[in-house]
Amino acid sequence: MVPVRDELFARLERFYDAIPRDGAHTEAFGGLVLFVRDGAGWPFYARPRLDATEPASAADVADVRRRQRELGLPEAFEWVHENNPELLAVARSAGLSVLEAPLMVLDPTALPSVTELSDVPVRLLDPAAPTFGADLAARRAVAAVGFAAPGTAVGGAGPAARDTALVELPLDALAEEQCRTESGHRISALAELPGQGAVASGMAMRVDDAAEIAGIATLPSARRRGLGAAITAALARRLLADGVDLVFLSAGSTEIARVYLRVGFRRVGTACIAEPA
Missing domain, CATH: 3.40.630 (Aminopeptidase)
Incomplete structure (x- = not known):
C-alpha cells in the first residue's frame, strides 16, 4: 500500500x-x-x-x-x-x-505482470554485457524521438528516426552509467520488436529504499501496444525485488497518467517543473 x-x-x-x-x-x-x-x-x-x-x-x-x-x-x-x-x-x-x-506512487498489490500489459519482451540492460554501450545509446535515442512527439498517439517516427538520433556515449558517461547500474542505483530497460530493434525504453533511479521511474518513451510508430506500461512494470518489479518499498514517477500529463494507472500507480500529488515560458 x-x-x-x-x-x-x-x-x-x-x-x-x-x-x-x-x-x-x-x-x-x-x-x-x-x-x-x-x-x-x-x-x-x-x-x-x-x-x-x-x-x-x-x-x-x-x-x-x-x-x-x-x-x-x-x-x-x-x-x-x-x-x-x-x-x-x-x-x-x-x-x-x-x-x-501528476505525481504517482506504486501500490505493489496492484502491479500486473509484464505479459499482462504487452506481448513484446522487455529486457533490463546488463552493465557487464558487451552491448551495454549500444543498448544505452538506443535507450537514449528512443527517448529523444518519443519525447519529441509527446502524448500517446500513433505517429510516423519509428526505427529510422531512432537510428538518426543515435549518439555514441563519451567514455566517461558510459563508465558512469555502468558504475551506477552495477551498484543498483540505475536500471535501464528496452522493449524490442523483431526486425526493428528497440522501440520503447525507460529507466529508474534509486536512493536507498526509494526509486523514481523516469524517461518512459515509445517510438510513435509503436504506440498503443502497451509498451510504456510494460517497461514501467518491468522496472517496478525489479525495484521491488531489490528491496525498494517506495516506487514513484511523474506523468507528463493526465492522459499519460492513465497509462500508469494500469500499472498500479496512484496519484498522490503534483510535481512542478518550471522553465522560462
Missing part, C-alpha cells in the same frame, strides 16, 4: 534532494539550492532547500536564474507542490512556465 501521506512526502523530498548529490555540487540561494553537475551529463535543476527556514522568494528565483545563465545551464526548477505550495505563484510571477505533472 501507499505509505502514510506525511511520511510519503518527507521521503519524496529527501529523495529529490539526494539524487543529484553524487554527481554535483550545490550552491545555496535563500530558500533554494542549485545543483551544478561535476563533469559531463544531463544538467540538474534548482529546488527548495531541505534546511531552509523561510520559503523561497522571487528574489531567490531571480538569483538562481542569473547564476544558471552565468554557468550556461537551463533555467530549470523542480519541486513537489504539496511540500512547497507557495512556490507555484512565485515561479509564475517570475515569468516561468510551470508544468503541473
Whole structure:
C-alpha cells in the first residue's frame, strides 16, 4: 500500500534532494539550492532547500536564474507542490512556465505482470554485457524521438528516426552509467520488436529504499501496444525485488497518467517543473 501521506512526502523530498548529490555540487540561494553537475551529463535543476527556514522568494528565483545563465545551464526548477505550495505563484510571477505533472506512487498489490500489459519482451540492460554501450545509446535515442512527439498517439517516427538520433556515449558517461547500474542505483530497460530493434525504453533511479521511474518513451510508430506500461512494470518489479518499498514517477500529463494507472500507480500529488515560458 501507499505509505502514510506525511511520511510519503518527507521521503519524496529527501529523495529529490539526494539524487543529484553524487554527481554535483550545490550552491545555496535563500530558500533554494542549485545543483551544478561535476563533469559531463544531463544538467540538474534548482529546488527548495531541505534546511531552509523561510520559503523561497522571487528574489531567490531571480538569483538562481542569473547564476544558471552565468554557468550556461537551463533555467530549470523542480519541486513537489504539496511540500512547497507557495512556490507555484512565485515561479509564475517570475515569468516561468510551470508544468503541473501528476505525481504517482506504486501500490505493489496492484502491479500486473509484464505479459499482462504487452506481448513484446522487455529486457533490463546488463552493465557487464558487451552491448551495454549500444543498448544505452538506443535507450537514449528512443527517448529523444518519443519525447519529441509527446502524448500517446500513433505517429510516423519509428526505427529510422531512432537510428538518426543515435549518439555514441563519451567514455566517461558510459563508465558512469555502468558504475551506477552495477551498484543498483540505475536500471535501464528496452522493449524490442523483431526486425526493428528497440522501440520503447525507460529507466529508474534509486536512493536507498526509494526509486523514481523516469524517461518512459515509445517510438510513435509503436504506440498503443502497451509498451510504456510494460517497461514501467518491468522496472517496478525489479525495484521491488531489490528491496525498494517506495516506487514513484511523474506523468507528463493526465492522459499519460492513465497509462500508469494500469500499472498500479496512484496519484498522490503534483510535481512542478518550471522553465522560462
